[in-house]
Amino acid sequence: MGGLSRFKAALYNRPSMTRYQELADDIEASIKAGILQPDEKLPSVRHTSARRGISASTVFQAYYLLEARGLVRARERSGYFVVRQPRSSPPQPTAASTPEDRRFAVVDVSERVFEVLESAMDRELVPLGSAFPSPQLFPLQRLGQCLAKAARHIDPRSTFDDLTPGSAALRRQIARRYLADGLALSPADLLITNGALEALNLSLAAVTRPGGAVLIESPCFYGALQALERMGLSAIEVPTHPGEGMDLAALEAAIVRHRPQALWLMTSFQNPLGSLMPVARKKALVELVTRHELPLIEDDVYGELYFGDQRPPPAKAFDTQGWVLHCSSFSKCLAPGWRIGWVAAGRFARAVARHKLTSTLATNAPVQLALADYLESGGLDKHLRRLRQALLQQRDQMLAAIARYFPAGTQATRPEGGYFAWLQLPGNCNTQHLYRQALEHRISLAPGAVFSASPGFEHCLRLNFGHPFTPALDEALARLGQLATQAAA
């Protein structure tokens, strides 16, 4: 703020400026500094006029000037709003990055993955390698109230009632949200799980047999690799575009060639790329798996974290024959640490329910009731609007910092949702090495090698922009950029 004050003072001291220009410049500085954020409403003309001691027409002139500069836009009967600014950011990678010759690999996840996971949980590190957004972004106090209420009013017998499918009240609320987004699911289609990870693992167990092969993205969520390894399954990696997701031609070729038992992917804001599969491609994907009678395990945990106007539909929205096992959770968008997820498993629902019944039996009862209560009270949409806005701003701040600090030739994805950016470093940068150097500076990151069972992503890394952009974070990015620059040289 000190810098901004000095900036303002300099503006005010410019003798030749009119009052409306002064006001416009001041507001422009606030926008550039991130104090006024994209889509935020400017103070009303009356308010600004009173506070500044200037006439309403002067304020109007300032706002017209800002509009002319492309910084704000009037919305009918609503006032003036800040326009989303293009920021400087590194170029985006443009091609799917898995060459043909290493698309088949038996999964053997190394010690490394676990080491990276552990470091990402360390409180003392700057959490660029974390898999979670900042807990500060969640309505934990309000959730706590709901939990307290649920705990006080729980019917003792209800602890057994919905044992395996999960709380009927919670399933009803989840189904209602899907319905509002145009996806017709009934509460009976849903099974509550211990987070999405259990939903995904139950789905995989329900549709595969040890020794079989499963199609995954390249690069993919390391949890998929670990699940495949644990269940004795082979991974077939399908090239995946940083912007538009899995390559469908390559997918069909792999289906025909490898006769897999399942396909596991993320259609929206893929981890680690951040890619968003266009709607037409999602439709084609579902038609493809339906034609080949291939179970599609869809991980949609980031689907609610979109930066656009509406929720991108999941593949499940186009699933008329029940081949899609759609998995999601509240861990990324509402209640991390509560471990509440779900699966709509289509034609495999019964098999999935049995795997649940025989592996963890049921999901915590009071926590489900608390979430049902929270959803019923209607607080979620407001929270999500705020969360999305924060994530979008943090994305732009991080990409700007990367453009500033990282070596020339660095490419980064610019995801339209979620909180991960995927970087490709130039030259012979080895991100496993970078990871170790960063740890020495108390910074975590997720090196590319943990997102694939085969080599090819050693120069890549995933960064988390789910945390408020503090000076410490900026400093950590500067340090990382420095280390990467040295490595690239």
Added chain:
Amino acid sequence: MGGLSRFKAALYNRPSMTRYQELADDIEASIKAGILQPDEKLPSVRHTSARRGISASTVFQAYYLLEARGLVRARERSGYFVVRQPRSSPPQPTAASTPEDRRFAVVDVSERVFEVLESAMDRELVPLGSAFPSPQLFPLQRLGQCLAKAARHIDPRSTFDDLTPGSAALRRQIARRYLADGLALSPADLLITNGALEALNLSLAAVTRPGGAVLIESPCFYGALQALERMGLSAIEVPTHPGEGMDLAALEAAIVRHRPQALWLMTSFQNPLGSLMPVARKKALVELVTRHELPLIEDDVYGELYFGDQRPPPAKAFDTQGWVLHCSSFSKCLAPGWRIGWVAAGRFARAVARHKLTSTLATNAPVQLALADYLESGGLDKHLRRLRQALLQQRDQMLAAIARYFPAGTQATRPEGGYFAWLQLPGNCNTQHLYRQALEHRISLAPGAVFSASPGFEHCLRLNFGHPFTPALDEALARLGQLATQAAA
């Protein structure tokens, strides 16, 4: 109560009785009817004297008479207490019931098991087939307060802190309880899970490979059969004595013959038999598996529900080499529906932790903190004393009812803990058939066939005495006895 009133009236009308005899007879009737329960204190002499309008010395005479009849006993400076009465109960089965020739079977759990499980959860049925005790027996209100407190005070970052091992505070409390019972475990030895069922499944996954063989009890907890089936493992059933648990000679022979990858059993209050392995046998068991380097998965979920003077030690107490994977939970003794269990996996701890990390990641954070708080507040021991007393009384009431209503030749175990009795019916009674008949009368039960992968328990059933002995329960047992008598004829 109507019957009791008539009984009292008859007593009062006997003209030749003295006042102290009248009082003594009245109290005796209350004891026999279960109104005054074992270990319950008789009203004070002063209180009874005032209420009855009789002298204190008359009350003393009545109490002396009851003492002479062996019905009550004086405790120094505490008053008079009801003595535990031997009740009539059916004879106990005496031999392990699995013959040699069907000890090997590939597990193929039928539709039937799931059907039985579902019916056991139906609120509308008399819950003789249930796997849980009555929720009325648990301190749900106090737990709710702890959960409300945890929800209000949770540190946002703590939701990630203990991600995979689970809350350090909770692990500390669990370790303290073990230490108090003479089992030295440190918090670092423990991993928190979604109930004991997950602990058992993680343990099994950590020590086996698909296609391998696992030794189990005969009969055994059906959850073991389901887990083996799900993981593609073979079951080798080892004869298990209704009183003293698994036959160790048969066990060693099976180890040598079948080279199993693991042994899974319950050392205390086995489900479904209720058997309690004597301490010497537990020691010998651990020596045996250590000598053969065989992982022993110990399910100890009923260990806290003992009717004797102290907690029977688990096999883990004798494990010096880390071959025992000890699993337990709060679901049977404190907080059903909360789904909090744990495992102390010895030398397999790291492998188990990784299976947890890659399958369900973590266990609900606020619920763990609430349980840690409850344990720290010291309420558990008091609750458990009450719970054990209730279960013991209910056991005796149920066994008495079985003796009264079931056909001659019925045998029933008389467990020293837990809340399951195992019955062997005479003649050609088929309990699968009985199960269907009982359902028509809105009564659930667990037929013997669900506790084994091979035939041999068709004339057996498991009954739950974890629910208060109401007239409706008595009526249900009378009905069951009638159906069994018809079947046996």
